[in-house]
Every structure is written in structure tokens, then in C-alpha cells.
Amino acid sequence: MNPSPEESHSADLYAKANDAFFDDDYDEALTLFTKLVSMEPTNAEFILKRCQVHQKLNQLELALKDGESALKLLEQGSRSLLARAHLQVGITLHRLGQYVKAQSHLEQSRELNPKEKTLVTWLRKNEDKLPKDAPTATLAAATAPAPVSAPPVKATRYEWFQNDTFVTIEVFIKNVKQDAVDLNFFDNSLSLTVKLPTGSDYSLELEPLAHKILPKESSFKILSTKIEIKLRKEMIGIMWGTLEGDDQIIPMASSTPTTTAKKAKDWGALAREVDEETKPEGEQALNSLFQKIYKDADPDTQRAMMKSFVESNGTCLSTNWDEIGNKKTEVKPPEGMIAKKYE
Structure with a gap:
């Protein structure tokens, strides 16, 4: 059965919106995802995508509103999509400084899908911000199934250095296969996920970077002892004082x-x-x-x-x-x- 004209139009808009997002054209992506939401207001996938665009534009209150709307729509829906919704709400609350609330959503995301992309990194970031007297990991620890025995994963180390044109990041993981690496560059962030032989994932999320980069001129290569990532500086000659967060120009x-x-x-x-x-x-x-x-x-x-x-x-x-x-x-x-x- 051929798709209806409306379905074809939605699929075309969705493809264009995704292209705009990955090209860092967030204003265009927001316009297109908003059209999709207006066409299908109960489509949680569209709402979650718009939530991520709002995050990129630092429109955090709007991002939180979209995330919470998606959660309501997904109460009886897909576990994997619900895990994504809890993750996006957790990320937004973290960036709003509401770390205890963020922890609850991140833990629920882990309960629904422990392998959700970037989840491990955001849990680590958020736990570092929690008050020392705040309860942590209560929901997930009580309901998650017992983990399968596996060799312990050693902490992964990374270092960075620079010249006037590139920032180079070296992630020290040995014998990584090409198809085990998922790396995405954005104008002020990067997202790295590596599937490890143990079955777990290593995730590195740098957002925001200290300065903007040119994603299309950035690259990476896999060596026997490490993954080497080269970030092309948008402003040549500016020496970065830090890799992530605020930095003086x-x-x-x-x-x-x-x-x-x-x-x-x-x-x-x-x-x-x-x-x-x-x-x-x-x-x-x-x-x-x-x-x-x-x-x-x-x-x-x-x-x-x-x-x-x-x-x-x-x-x-x-x-x-x-x-x-x-x-x-x-x-x-x-x-x-x-x-x-x-x-």
C-alpha cells in the first residue's frame, strides 16, 4: 500500500528537519519540527526532536515543556521511546540546575533502557552536582534486574592538546572496531559512544565546548591504542584555556x-x-x-x-x-x- 500524501509530506518534512539539525541549522530545524508537531500533535517522536532543538538553542523552559508533553503521551507507549523522554527531561532539568529532579528522570531512563545513548555520561555529570545529603539511585537500584557478570570495565582516560587550527582529543581505548564507534560533531559540542567488548558502552559528551568548531572539517581516526579526534576551530589562532564550558576569548x-x-x-x-x-x-x-x-x-x-x-x-x-x-x-x-x- 502506498503512503498517503499526508504521510509522504510528513516523511519529507521529517527528513529535512533532521538534516537541518545535524547541519547545526537549529532555527530551520525548529521551524520544521514545529510544523510536524502541529500536523501530528500526539506524535511523541516529533515532540522529543523539538525538545532537543530547544536545548541546542538554550530555550530550556520550552525544552522542558516538550519533554513533559512527550512523557504524558508515552505513559502506555514504547519503553525505548519513554526512556528517551525521561533522558531528555533529565538533561533539561540538569541544565536548569534542578539536579535532584533530573536524577529521578535519569534513573527512570536507566530502568527502562540501561543502554540509552549518552545516559551514562549524564548520570555521571548530574551525580557530581547533587547535594551530598540527597538520596541517589533509589528507584533504579530497587527495580533494576541483577547485572550479568562481566569483566570489570577500566576507567577510560582522555587527554587533549591544540595548535592554532585544531583541538585534538585522544581517548585511550585499545583495539576498537570501526563499527563500534558512533561520533557526532556539532558546532559547540560532540557526542561519542563506543561499544566495548564487555557489552557496556563508553560515552563522552562535551557540551558546550569552550569555543565553536566546524563540524564538517572535524574528523577522527581509530588507532591501536586510542581514538584520535580532531576538532577544527572556527576561530583560528584562538588558544583554548579549557575544553568544555566557559572560556575567555x-x-x-x-x-x-x-x-x-x-x-x-x-x-x-x-x-x-x-x-x-x-x-x-x-x-x-x-x-x-x-x-x-x-x-x-x-x-x-x-x-x-x-x-x-x-x-x-x-x-x-x-x-x-x-x-x-x-x-x-x-x-x-x-x-x-x-x-x-x-x-
Whole structure:
């Protein structure tokens, strides 16, 4: 039987709405999902999708309203869809700072579907925010079936470093299969899920990232000992002070420099201090040194460092604003190499 014109129209709208969402065009996605909800007001799937769009747009009260509407529609419905609804309500309440209420919904999601995507990460995030005297895990612990015996899962470690163009995240999981990795990039977040040999999932949710990225120019590759994720910075030359959450954007030297009293620094001693504390290697060592110097420098030195580093494509780093403030820093490739423009 062929679908009716109305069903065909809904399917077409749904596909376009999903495309807009994954292309980070949240305004268009909101318009399309709202049309779908108006066409089928009892379709919980459409309402939950719009809930997620509201979250991306930081319209948390509207997201909560959609999540709660979906819960009412799904009281006698699919367990998997109901688990998603509880998860989305839990995420929204977490972002609204209502951590105890969020915990209840996250636990109900776990009871309905322990393998719900991103659930483990949000439970961890929310439990970290709960008051110390708040009861936790009561509902799920009382009703969940006994777990099947399995080898213990070791805690997974990840590290990150950067250059002027990319932020690189290394997730240390050995011998991962390509089809076991589900990774989605968004303009201010990423979502990673890895199916482990034990049957459990490892999930990494970074939202919001410290700065925006270009999802279509970001990538990942699987190595024998780790998953390497490369996030393409939207603003080249901006050094991230943190990977996730609020971070200050240091403006480039476009304004008149202020006069400040310069304090002499022993940069050699500072480099030794960084080496003794962290002992990073290669590009990570240079990045650590850069961040340490930049953090402790006065405003003029910071401007000089950013201007020289970006204008020279990372081949020159100056701390003297008086010397480079009124001229462009030339590219100075290492001896025996030729500088080429990036296409």
C-alpha cells in the first residue's frame, strides 16, 4: 500500500528537519519540527526532536515543556521511546540546575533502557552536582534486574592538546572496531559512544565546548591504542584555556595598546617549571609552555604573543609588543623548509 500524501509530506518534512539539525541549522530545524508537531500533535517522536532543538538553542523552559508533553503521551507507549523522554527531561532539568529532579528522570531512563545513548555520561555529570545529603539511585537500584557478570570495565582516560587550527582529543581505548564507534560533531559540542567488548558502552559528551568548531572539517581516526579526534576551530589562532564550558576569548591586537608597567620574567625558569610539572612531549610540550607563559604575562605581552603566532602561521612567537605591534609578523619557516599558503 502506498503512503498517503499526508504521510509522504510528513516523511519529507521529517527528513529535512533532521538534516537541518545535524547541519547545526537549529532555527530551520525548529521551524520544521514545529510544523510536524502541529500536523501530528500526539506524535511523541516529533515532540522529543523539538525538545532537543530547544536545548541546542538554550530555550530550556520550552525544552522542558516538550519533554513533559512527550512523557504524558508515552505513559502506555514504547519503553525505548519513554526512556528517551525521561533522558531528555533529565538533561533539561540538569541544565536548569534542578539536579535532584533530573536524577529521578535519569534513573527512570536507566530502568527502562540501561543502554540509552549518552545516559551514562549524564548520570555521571548530574551525580557530581547533587547535594551530598540527597538520596541517589533509589528507584533504579530497587527495580533494576541483577547485572550479568562481566569483566570489570577500566576507567577510560582522555587527554587533549591544540595548535592554532585544531583541538585534538585522544581517548585511550585499545583495539576498537570501526563499527563500534558512533561520533557526532556539532558546532559547540560532540557526542561519542563506543561499544566495548564487555557489552557496556563508553560515552563522552562535551557540551558546550569552550569555543565553536566546524563540524564538517572535524574528523577522527581509530588507532591501536586510542581514538584520535580532531576538532577544527572556527576561530583560528584562538588558544583554548579549557575544553568544555566557559572560556575567555582574548581579542586580537586591534585596539590601541594600554601602557602597563612590565615586570621582568625569567622565561627559561618558567620553561623548566613547566617541564618539571608535566613533562609533556613534542607539540604538547610546546603548547603547555605557550599556555603557561601566556597565562602569567601582562596584556601587552599577551597581545604580542597572539599577533605574532597567528600572523606567522605558528613559526614565530614574540613577547615584545613594542617590536611587533605596528608591523606584520613575517612567516619564518625552519631552515631548509619553504612556507606555502594553506588552500
